[in-house]
Amino acid sequence: LMFTADELEALILGARLVEVQGDTELAAAARDAVAKIGAVVPKSLRPVLLDAPLIAPDYHEPTPEPFNSGELRRAVRDGFKLHLNYVDEQGRRTERTVWPVAIGYFDHKRILIAHCELRGDFRHFRTDRIANLAILDDRIPARRDALFSKWWQLAAVEQKDYETQNLAKSAT
Numbered sequence: 823l824m825f826t827a828d829e830l831e832a833l834i835l836g837a838r839l840v841e842v843q844g845d846t847e848l849a850a851a852a853r854d855a856v857a858k859i860g861a862v863v864p865k866s867l868r869p870v871l872l873d874a875p876l877i878a879p880d881y882h883e884p885t886p887e888p889f890n891s892g893e894l895r896r897a898v899r900d901g902f903k904l905h906l907n908y909v910d911e912q913g914r915r916t917e918r919t920v921w922p923v924a925i926g927y928f929d930h931k932r933i934l935i936a937h938c939e940l941r942g943d944f945r946h947f948r949t950d951r952i953a954n955l956a957i958l959d960d961r962i963p964a965r966r967d968a969l970f971s972k973w974w975q976l977a978a979v980e981q982k983d984y985e986t987q988n989l990a991k992s993a994t
Contacts, residue, residue, distance in 0.1 A: 825863060830871040833859065838878035843927045845891030882930040889955040894934070897957045898922040901966050904936070907954040908947055920945070921962035923969045932934070935964075935967055946974045 825833070837852040886989050892949065897904055906918045920936035923944070962969070975990040 825867065827867065827870045828915075830859075830863065830867060831874050831876060834871055834874040835878065842878045842880040843930065845887075845895075847892035848895070866871045872884065881969075887932070887949050888953065891932070891949070891959060894922075894949070894955065895925060898925060898966070901962045903958040903960045903962055904934075905958055906947060906957040909951045909953050911951075916940075918945075919958070920947070921964070921969060923966060923973055925949075935973060937964075937973075944976060951969075955969050 834856060837856045840852040856871065860868055863871060894904075902922075904920050904922055906920060908916050908918055909911040910916070919939045920934075921939070922934060922936045924935045926933040926935060926946075934947040934949055934952070936945060936947065937943070938945040
């Protein structure tokens with residue numbers, strides 16, 4: 823593999839962001855990936871990768887999650903259903919069986935995007951509000967990439983509706 827200086831800076835910045843935003847296992851994987859890349863790039867480009875003047879500061883307390891985030895990522899990747907005990911923002915507890923679609927990383931908050939069997943629709947679950955998580959033996963009954971595409975289309979429509987409402991408010 824041959825990388826340009828800009829590509830190496832993109833990789834190191836991405837790795838540093840993963841170290842800040844990702845779970846412990848992802849942070850370690852990012853460091854390992856940088857070490858592997860550093861071992862194979864030409865000697866003249868190693869400083870670009872290893873001494874890049876790019877910072878991804880971490881000013882937040884980590885959000886505790888009562889489960890292994892790596893296991894959650896593997897369940898999403900491998901397409902296993904999840905059973906959640908979830909506490910919403912009002913403190914109400916619910917149990918849900920979901921088909922995990924993706925995990926969103928937002929400024930130290932993680933969101934599990936999933937199709938909820940109870941609601942028959944997509945829902946977002948903050949991972950710090952998942953009181954208990956069980957990975958079921960059952961696989962999701964659809965391809966994860968197809969579910970993601972469907973969710974993405976719905977999210978784009980919701981975003982457009984939101985923007986239209988805000989434009990209408992600002993026009994009055």
